[in-house]
Amino acid sequence: MSMNNLGIVKRNIVRADEAAVAKLSRFGVASIHEAMGRVGLMKPYMRPIYTGANVCGTAVTVLVHPGDNWMLHVAAEQLRPGDVAVVACTTDNEDGMFGDLLATSFRARGGLGLVIDAGVRDVKDLTAMQFPVFSRAISAKGTVKATLGSVNVPVVCAGALVNPGDVVVADDNGVVVVPAAVARQAADAAEAREANEADKRAKLAAGVLGLDMYKMREALEKAGLKYVD
Amino acid sequence: MSMNNLGIVKRNIVRADEAAVAKLSRFGVASIHEAMGRVGLMKPYMRPIYTGANVCGTAVTVLVHPGDNWMLHVAAEQLRPGDVAVVACTTDNEDGMFGDLLATSFRARGGLGLVIDAGVRDVKDLTAMQFPVFSRAISAKGTVKATLGSVNVPVVCAGALVNPGDVVVADDNGVVVVPAAVARQAADAAEAREANEADKRAKLAAGVLGLDMYKMREALEKAGLKYVD
Amino acid sequence: MSMNNLGIVKRNIVRADEAAVAKLSRFGVASIHEAMGRVGLMKPYMRPIYTGANVCGTAVTVLVHPGDNWMLHVAAEQLRPGDVAVVACTTDNEDGMFGDLLATSFRARGGLGLVIDAGVRDVKDLTAMQFPVFSRAISAKGTVKATLGSVNVPVVCAGALVNPGDVVVADDNGVVVVPAAVARQAADAAEAREANEADKRAKLAAGVLGLDMYKMREALEKAGLKYVD
Amino acid sequence: MSMNNLGIVKRNIVRADEAAVAKLSRFGVASIHEAMGRVGLMKPYMRPIYTGANVCGTAVTVLVHPGDNWMLHVAAEQLRPGDVAVVACTTDNEDGMFGDLLATSFRARGGLGLVIDAGVRDVKDLTAMQFPVFSRAISAKGTVKATLGSVNVPVVCAGALVNPGDVVVADDNGVVVVPAAVARQAADAAEAREANEADKRAKLAAGVLGLDMYKMREALEKAGLKYVD
Amino acid sequence: MSMNNLGIVKRNIVRADEAAVAKLSRFGVASIHEAMGRVGLMKPYMRPIYTGANVCGTAVTVLVHPGDNWMLHVAAEQLRPGDVAVVACTTDNEDGMFGDLLATSFRARGGLGLVIDAGVRDVKDLTAMQFPVFSRAISAKGTVKATLGSVNVPVVCAGALVNPGDVVVADDNGVVVVPAAVARQAADAAEAREANEADKRAKLAAGVLGLDMYKMREALEKAGLKYVD
């Protein structure tokens, strides 16, 4: 067993079940995260680079070094239709590792979007392309191509563990990772969760209080809540 | 006298004078803040979740714990038409404590908006609802309902003291708190301040310098400013 | 030789060649930054206050103190058509030093925009005016006019050295500074760089990999990259 | 009623009861904070400038502007034996507003220490003097004396409301504010809390688990905790 | 397969080989990190709470919620001699989750130290006990015991994946995680790496340049380095 995975490109990865991914794509990040028991979220500094950006696909993971985007070119070749590139960096870095040229290449390979714990550039062009990107920063800072990282090894991206082939879902609420093995289960749970949202919304809109709808009054009283005038 | 206000909901609060609130709603946050002598501002990390969000109303204050939005449900019942919920947290936290369901409930109770020193989610839905929210973060991170906080006690929100019933005004420039007792006075002062802005703008547009319009040259010279070639 | 430049306004500065500025204005910040050898960028916390803001002009530099915008009024008089005000502060500060009134004044003097390592306010109005501003923060916090800084001395703004008369280019990717003496050279290099971008984009869109287009495979192999299944 | 308190020095303030302050000085910040129901803490970025610094006294509050320490000189005159100066700033600022000269002056007036939501300098000298300071930063950055703030008005310092005369307790765990009116009550509660700490410590040292000592097992089981092998 | 690991305590974990742990304890974090190929490091915000703190042991992992330290009590029971508790939180949080009482309990169980991506308190007492703690913050903020997390599930702590039983090594340079399966291999590699450090140090102390000792001159020249006068 090797101590580390640097300098490795894994070509054959097991992607999450296509139907499960399709089903997950119908639900929001918040619902999926709640349905999974409130796990799997990336940190909230990961934001879409344009309003309305969203994506759901299978992860091709990339591990890069600060200021070096060499592995993104290596990763392009590993993308298949339906994939989302997920880029982690060995240390905090905001350099602009990705722009409209790489987006063009990723899209040509079938890549659906990018989740990157570093910076990107060409926001205007990426918006025009409607190529969804979730990043920690926007920066014009150029990068070198000098040091090996890896492709399709397990990575920690923005605080979340991502294995190649996992499902990555991203929308206005953030980015959530669904392990491939539980993709179907998570989709079903998210479906169940969203099912009664419309009903709840109607009740709340009619003036019913969450205190009553969720039957919280007894628990609050037991906890010692006091109403005073 | 109790040492702390945890676990308390105060039902009857003295809200700022309605006419004063109405008058304040005509002015911007910067004008009101300047008119009050440059006090009462929340920290600039409090930003609107969509472009154009703005709100002016009386504060129903909420004190919550990190990762726990139980008190927001308790607060919903205390909202009256014209109120803005102002949420402080006992420690720095960015979890997504508020989304479109709570917004629906708040609006049904007459709530005009939310100012929260924590995270929110469902930005897309809240934007569609045009429900103004000012927060420190956007996050899908779900919260529990386990620990008591309080409603309508004095809180420190984003660095500003807010008493229940105070006026809270928020726009593209940030969030300012106007104590209920000086709401009318602040509105009058803001009115006076904005009154001659149009005149100033016209002069500046015509090429008059602030140096001359504000008669700064003498003070600058006295302070020792030197012009060199 | 004076130890410092505080309290000084330099009236006659050597601005970069007009034709070079005009040529630079045709290229993006990322291209210019790359063309110059990846130097001259301000830190990525400098962001446009509205989507689409961009500017290219000659720098009139301003050094201010925290919470004090007096020197911005002094700077207004030094602006000539084609200038961009570049404001550095003696310490980190996010106060709202600039709003629509000063923007009106700057524009009346021929000023094209503002780059400020501090806060600004009136984002809605500045957007309506389409007056491009790049800042570290948005804040309603008012400022005093009490302490001398300087105009047209060398400053460090957001990590970049700016001499008066240098070219400042800002767009969705950030802000780059081009020393006046190399403005023409940088414009030529940026032109050369952008020249073959269309060709590259077409190839990548057709599915050609960067690995092949940039001939990276040999270098990657030499560096030890291993493909595994 | 005035809208703001800028430019005011209140000379006569009601200080917390001397005996209560003396009693509070025997307990730690964590104990007092817990005893008060987990309120009153300043944010954890407030740290002692040397190991072992601690102080307990009555607050003389100071409101200053960024980069301006004029009011600290005004505050020196208001200090009485047993006071601690508590400095809030109208905006985030790390400038070095306080050093060994002001410490000498404060001590000569009976001042016991300083809590400042800004920067200080002369750490080596202050350590040699054993003058306890809790600050957000250490910085050599000099300040001006140009703009009025206030002394002995209510301030928000590092997220905590401080009224003049309140008790401020600071040690290796941070800074807590005890309102003057509940100082005795808080001291008693802290005493009760610390009373059985020795007993708890002995039990835990003997290998008794908190699970048993605090009788948590039932609650954990009810909450659904599962032990697996 | 369960979607998440919340509410679970795994009792039987496979700890890294004892001899490998013992060998690893002889080397520094930087050497081990380098020996492993520069992977496994926690983020540098994880710092020792006192100078000289260091620890090497097998991880008992804990997943907690913000502001809630209930699971630390559950974890105490799972500690065996030679273990280090590694605490991750579901969201960024700096509350003081651990103090001298829990340290006493951990030590009584054989626990060697604590690595926690949250806050701790009682630094003075922990220093007196010489109980090594590496944390992201120091804070007196008290926590509740209300929500289940887990013990001995895989966690991401300060950016590093930690599986129960992995070796955690911490010293003045930071915290590194060594997967149990490669602990021996990492120890051997670290040994090899440190073996010739003394020799290198002697050469450098004698004035030999790294340029020559590491034979860098040719590579630098090839890369285009130019010496000018």
Next chain:
Amino acid sequence: MSMNNLGIVKRNIVRADEAAVAKLSRFGVASIHEAMGRVGLMKPYMRPIYTGANVCGTAVTVLVHPGDNWMLHVAAEQLRPGDVAVVACTTDNEDGMFGDLLATSFRARGGLGLVIDAGVRDVKDLTAMQFPVFSRAISAKGTVKATLGSVNVPVVCAGALVNPGDVVVADDNGVVVVPAAVARQAADAAEAREANEADKRAKLAAGVLGLDMYKMREALEKAGLKYVD
């Protein structure tokens, strides 16, 4: 004229006058910074890695890339007795670029210390060596040697412009840069400034107020300060 200085090592630089450096070494950073008119300070995140670290010498400047310390080896050869290495990075980076081996090499060349806008490691060893280092972070993160930067070009380090040969002074208060051309003048001004500090300290210790010693009362009254009871 070249657009950038990447890939260049300047061998002959003009160092500040030796006597001026010697004189500056007698004064503190705060005094020198004040004496120069409050300019030249690096940002306060630059902190000594051990208590008591201080250094005064002539700058050999180094420009590096994130995660790459190759140029530090190149710089070692350019150090002469009395020099301090000043390292700037092209982007924010906290990797551990420097440790006890490089310190041994620098010291063998006559280097007195290091000021680095990045991370360092081996704090314990560097403390034992009493090799003064001022950095933005401590990190075990290893670096590569792959990309050219430069030595002895002008750099912006932690917000301050540093030209090779300038005097760099660092102590518990931070780091200040004195341009070579004004080193003597700054030393004289600092001397004058410190001359009457002892006198001031004695007066303040005797209870004289700064209000009187600095004759501030009239200015405060003119500014509108009001004393109330």
